[in-house]
Amino acid sequence: MLRWFVIILGGLMLAGAGLADVMGAGPQGIGPGIAGGLLLIGTLFEQRVYRQAGEAPLDGDWQPMPERFRDPSTGKVVGVWFNPATGQRNYVRVDGAAVMRDLGLERR
DSSP states (O other), X not given: OHHHHHHHHHHHHHHHXXXXXXXXXXXGGHHHHHHHHHHHHHHHHHHHHSOOOBOOOOSSSOEEEEEEEEXXXXXXXXXXXXXXXXXXXXXXXXXXXXXXXXTTOOOO
């Protein structure tokens, strides 16, 4: 919901700046036009950068890290895999039994 609000706001700012330019308002529309464009670009490309947690990587030199947290968007527990060669981090869904085992809280 917030994402759509920001997209609409950015589009309105960009359209308003274009309209001000067409009507001869001069440089007054440059600031809102730049801000609107940045809002649109940032919001539309945010989905590509911050993606949902996936499966454990099978290629390369990936290592599981002890870091665990609850993904606020899905409520699922997510673990982190790290590639020391590239510095990349990959977020992976973790099942509840694995988390309990890692924390030493599994039932016996």
